[in-house]
Amino acid sequence: MKIAELHKLFLQSNNVSTDTRKIEKECMFFALKGDNFNGNTFAAQALENGAKYVVIDQEKFVINNQTILVEDTLQTLQELATYHRNYLKVKIIALTGSNGKTTTKELINATLSQKYKTVATVGNLNNHIGVPLTLLSMSSNTEIGIVEMGANHLHEIEFLCQITQPDFGYITNFGKAHLEGFGSTEGVIKGKTELYNYLTANNKFIFFNADDPIQLEKLNTYTNTYGFSETNNNFYKIELVEANPFVKLKAENTSIASNLIGAYNFTNVCAAISIGKHFDVPLEKIKIGIENYTPKNNRSQIITIKNNKVILDAYNANPTSMLAAITNFSNLKEENKIVILGDMFELGKEAEKEHNNIAALLLDLKIEHAYLVGENFFKTETVSHTISKYKTFEDFKNSFTKPNDATLLVKGSRGMALERVLDSL
Structure with missing residues (x-):
């Protein structure tokens, strides 16, 4: 079945599921495989639980005309997500980094949702399965999508960019994370900047922390950017007032008191503010979004x-x-x-x-x-x-x-x- 035809069936479904334990009525179930399971074996159960269609990649599990046989279920999920993303023509912001991805994503969503209808990655569903699921959760009502991308090896961000095709991007930082997969800090930098490589190659827009020398160097000849800084007047200025324990800051003489602890969260808040500014969210609305966000899930x-x-x-x-x-x-x-x-x-x-x-x-x-x-x-x-x-x-x-x-x-x-x-x- 061609992706365009599958997409029509997807639009008739309520949502996508990859877990028969979480089947919702009229959903489209994708039978993915893992190290210890074969989703094809759950196709019949998915239909019994209310799925409208099941997508499988082993012919012996075909049941009826609600069964869609494809060559590779995971690849089909990813291709469907890209097709849907382009069908909607929604603006996509992608973000990655060693630390603070999920918190920053939540803050960006809290800020932009003050003006726009947004959809953001749920939790940390930021890999080759979670990213497609995030894209497929968007609808014709979605104005801006915020997609978190995680990686522990080279070329993973590059691959996720091919699926997502983001219009905007932000890297939180480059730290000593997943060194086992990346090999070194230099490997981390190379892996994370795959996002910037995609965006610059396609003349897309980049948000960045101008106080990060690595980001400043990587983007010194690229002009399609919006940077923030605590000290440099050439960029959008945001001042850290205190972090004892909660981060308080000032932008354009407006004080903002977050519910986030630690000075290390300052740049996460700055990113959300500057992205909100770029999308013309009034500063008073940005303040509301930041101050109403409360961290959860064991994060600060x-x-x-x-x-x-x-x-x-x-x-x-x-x-x-x-x-x-x-x-x-x-x-x-x-x-x-x-x-x-x-x-x-x-x-x-x-x-x-x-x-x-x-x-x-x-x-x-x-x-x-x-x-x-x-x-x-x-x-x-x-x-x-x-x-x-x-x-x-x-x-x-x-x-x-x-x-x-x-x-x-x-x-x-x-x-x-x-x-x-x-x-x-």
Whole structure:
């Protein structure tokens, strides 16, 4: 079946699903394959659960005229998403980066939705499956789409750009994330700038942080841009007022008080403001969007439990974000500060060095007490009475004494699930 014909059937469906456990009536089910499952085997169940059509790529699972047989289900999903994106002619903003992608995406959406009908990536569905699903969730009512793109290897952003065909783009930063896949920090920069490569090659528009020397250098000859800066008057000026703990800033003499903690979130807010300005959202509306946004899903949340205050930033971690979070935490005007850190994943051969660097940082910043959890942190060389190390979370839990009237930073990679600390409080 040609993509144009499939698209007509898609328009007759309510939405797209890849999981029979989440089937909605009249949806189009795509039978994807994984390491431990074959979606084709669930085609009949999808129809029983209310799917209008099922897209499969193995002939033996054909059931009736509601079954659409294609050569490759995943490739078809991706091609359908691109076709739909062009059918709608919607404006697409793509963003990637090592840290802050999801928060920045949410802030951009909060800002632009003050004036436009927007659709943004749900959660972190930012890979070769999530990006197509985001595009297919857009409708004729959508005016601006905000698509988050994640990657842990070279050429992934390039591929996602081919699917999405963005009109605008923004890179949050270049940090020490997914070093195992990218090979080095230079690999990270090369991989993330695949977004800029696509946009410049197609004469599209780029938003950027003019205080980031890497971005400034990459874009120094490209003019189709809009930059923001805290210090350079050649770009849209935004001033950081404070981050103790919440980020407060000033743009055009308008004060904006966010619900985000940490100076490291300043540029995330700046990106949303400058993108809103480019799309002619009034500054007073931008202020409303920023100030009404509250982080969730374990990202820079402040949670009060009994008489303890927890900064929960346990959604993910890498050396760059860990450094920023700990440094910001050490600058807070609080007493009795405790840090609980979990291992950072996907660092490959750099894992030992980067975990040792974080342990050394804790000593340099004179954190009152730190608990390091995970096999990598357990092997760090730093020895101090202010640092306790545990190989597993259970080891930590069994020896952790509930603090009294303390401020805690909890941060680690997703696989560590450090939000479990809340149960111990």
